[in-house]
Amino acid sequence: MPTKKQTENQVANEVYYGIIPILRNERIYGFWDVFFATTAWAIASWCYVQGGYIATMLGAKALISNTIFGMTIAGIFLCFTVLISTRYGIDLWIYQKALFGYKAVLVIAAITIASNYGYEAINVKLYANSLMILCKSAGLTLSEAWNPWIGMTCVLLGWWIALIGPKAIGYTTKIMVPSSLIVGVIILILLSAKCSLAELAAINPVRAGSGSNWERYMLVMELNVAFVIAWYPLLGVLPRLVKSERASYWGHLAGFAIIQAVVVSIGALTGLVMSAITGVESTNPTEWLIVLGGPWWGGISLILISIANVTAQAIAIYSVTVSTKVLMPSLDYKKVATFWSAWCALLVFWGGIWDYYQTYIAIIGAICGPAVALILVDFYIIRKQKISIASLFQSSGKNAYTYTNGYNLPAIIAFASGIASYFLVYDPVNLVPKSKIFLYTTATGLSMLVSAGIYWGFSLLKPVNNYLRKDCQEE
């Protein structure tokens, strides 16, 4: 039985790691803090997987412009959501109670967080690949059946570090960032040693013959936009700790969009060179490292990838657990961390995320795109940047966001319509556009436009506006 003091400490912890709204004088992050924290996340090895995939469709110039500029534009829209978190000192999931309703937000959070965990499954797969290649170079050849079991050691180590708590997470970040950076630098050096800029520009992608240039450009744009928008479920953890909206916005944009785009571009160029050297499509960065760097440099890089991916796993479990606890504070931290680790293990053993990466990215785009669009319309246009904090926390008997039994029906209809429009214009299994609209908006872009338009349209009807704006009567 905890003492009164222990309960008070537990409550105090919720200021930085949970549900309690954080006040101005408690904020700890400036621009550079946010920039480094988001960069630490953004340069994980999944960037190389993304780079490898898009390198099969475009040449060097188109790849770089599409990735850098496309991801930055997506980031501009995404980062307008962090202003809400920073202004009120609350997690974005708390704000989304106003958007979706008290009960619907739990369903949306479960879907988006669970689907987002596919990225961690990719990291675990890369960790297992790295160790298997290292074992092979040491003379121990393991069959592919060992892959998920080796990956499980990454999941377990990450779970164990996450259970130790935020201090351990702080230390692991200090290991992860330099490891990921060194891998990036090694790849860049190996790349420039293998290929001049002129040679790089002349390489044709493996799938150069499939579809027009414009179609392949927009397919890559779709993958890049979805890759950035995928940060949405984890966006509330950092911005509530930032001292100003300006630092929060530019810090997130720089890390999650621009720096990430640079690392994905490095991965894309490497994938392009690899396809030119080997003549086959390669989306596996662990294979690149041995081919480009030989046993020494390749081996060092693989060891660093393994270390970085264990720490990335720990940070992911910790962040996702905190996000879950924000919505359900009575849940036990250890049990939530164990649940998400088990979910990750399930995805690793299934293997589908790795095998159907592009389809997975499409699902992320279809879910996260409409949600981001709805947040922007709801906060900036419908609520005109005014929300009831008391109702968000259901404090003093205020419940303006109950809507219909905890579900905001116009928002849910708009969300579902956005997802439906996504699949009307894009076939994510065969990776082909189903409509010419895709060539101008991408599927994620269209789903955002449809969701935003429908929700805004609903709000123009007087009875619906009254239904949405019950918080006006409170504050």
Add this chain to the structure above:
Amino acid sequence: MKQVDNFMKKLKEEIEKRIKMMQNSSYNYVQRFNKRDLIYTVFVGLFCILGLIWGIN
């Protein structure tokens, strides 16, 4: 169960205390994303659109 109840009760008290403090907007005012930031953002967006057009040609 009692531990959870105690924790939730304390948590609610702390949240209510902070909501009252936050209702005094000057107390919790953080520097806003202002017009200058918006102009920079539009500039970055336009630059990116030009970059995308350059990439496809």
